[in-house]
Amino acid sequence: MSEQIQETYKHYIDGEWVEGDGSETFESVNPANDETLGEFHAGVESDVDRAIEAADEAFDEWRELSHIDRAEYLWDIYHELRERTDELGEIVTKECGKEISEGKADVVEAAHMVEWAAGDARHPKGDVVPSEIGSKDSYMRRKPRGVIACITPWNFPVAIPFWHMAVALVEGNTVVWKPSSVTPWCGQIIAEMFEDVGIPDGVFNLVQGFGSEVGNPLVDDERIATVLFTGSSEVGHAIADTVGGEPGKLAACEMGGKNGIIVTEDADLDVAVHSAIMSSFKTTGQRCVSSERLIVHTDVYDEFKERYVELAENVAVGDPLDEDTFMGPLTTTDQVEKFGQFNQLARDEGATVLVDREDLDDAEIPDGHEDGHWAGPFVYEIGYDPELRCLKEEVFGPHVALVEYDGDIERAVEIHNDTPYGLSGAIISEDYRQINYYRDHAEVGLAYANLPCIGAEVQLPFGGVKKSGNGYPSAREVIEAVTERTAWTLNNSKDIQMAQGLSAEITTQDD
Ligand code: UN1
Secondary structure, eight states, X not given: OOSSOOSEEOEEETTEEEOOSOOOEEEEEOTTTOOEEEEEEOOOHHHHHHHHHHHHHHHHHHHHSOHHHHHHHHHHHHHXXXXXXXXXXXXXXXXXXXXXXXXXXXXXXXXXXXXXXXXXXXXXXXXXXXXXXXXXXXXXXEEEOSEEXXXXXXXXXXXXXXXXXXXHHHTTOEEEEEOOTTOHHHHHHHHHHHHHTTOOTTTEEEOOSOIIXXXXXHHHOTTEEEEEEESOHHHHHHHHHHHHXXXXXXXXXXXXXXXXXXXXXXXXXXXXXXXXXXXXHGGGGOSTXXXXXXXXXXXXXXXXXXXXHHHHHHSOBSOTTSTTOSBOOOSSHHHHHHHHHHHHHHHHTTOEEXXXXXXXXXXXXXXXXXXXXXXXXXXXXXXXXXXOGXXXXXXXXXXXXXXXXXXXXXXXXXXXXXXXXXXXXXXXXSOXXXXXXXXXXXXXXXXXXXXXXXXXXXXXXXXXXXXXXXXXXXXXXXXXHHEEEEEEEEEOSSSOOOSTTOOOOOOOTTO
């Protein structure tokens, strides 16, 4: 795709690029300067219907291929992701605003996921299970579920689509994918890759557009076997509610977090400050795993605060294509507005503001980027109170609370767990007992010690507890959402023998 608008980009349905039935188009913009990157056709319900029909028809043949044959298409994509990492990383950065090392890491993470899924095709599948009866062989086998709906967010516009789709396809499902309407350019490029590798028509389908016109009919359609969703908790919970009422259909949703880092009295403060800065400000705070709460023991609070605040005052916010930038702009203007509202909420709830770079100085904004969606760190301290909304609600921006605690690790974990969310978190401590207590009692799906709470690798399960998720739409654990288990038992004898001592004798009235 060129950077100039030369055409309006289309949907990819049943192996064809199509304009669809809608009359609306929408634009992708660069958050660093608000310039238009491309124009796209917005899908409507009948486009979704055709995409599902194509995926449904393609399923019968696709499922008959071996895992290894299906994985061949993914290996070609893997090589393309590897060869084009720099180029695609730049596109990610231009479309979603994260600084260039993160743009490239997004593509590398996608390549890792594809490598994992394609490599897994040659690994043993299922289990051999013992039977009480010597002549019976029992197995747990997996079957593909059918057509999988994938709905993905803008913050990892290349990696997360492959979290959803790579394992789903290798396992024999077909997919209909709706990328975020904020990052359609990345969607276009991924669809071009599937076309390049010659994936059979209908196995992969892309419908661009909005939740109301594309996402909703996709979730509601009875031909969809599983909905995989990564994004906001409002949308994710609505999807889980809808799908929960439809027998046989599954939803696996991964939503946000209000992630915390505990810094205990036994912390190495170099590790603590480094981990906290990375967790709060990488991706401009727009990871589901970003940390918006730092829970710090009173013995180390003042020193931690001084060092953290000094860095937060100075981290380089700027042009995300510049390698010296630490933090790019927020992705959308809605995020800028939400960030401002939550900063005000924290002030209203009694916060003492320590760093306020909400409105960057003109001098900090790079030339030609005056219309970018800029925001810098906003850091405050506030006394812990279970009623405070600013300690419970996710902002998805560089908005960070410092909370001082006095007491033992149990107290720290109690504060840490006092949010409706439970995605990621970390403890910084040199004391293994504190670390192990955190590991066993922190209410999160991803837990770290002496590390940032971001940066999970694809071979780990990725998902949360409480409001952060149900099911794992991501990485290796997605297999549970895209396959059906069969408990398969074969009798090698001519006699029928039952387990549990159940008699197999058929008696008649004459007996
Ligand atoms: C997200 O937080 O939205 O663990 C995805 C990480 C990345 C993925 C983050 N592997 O930080």
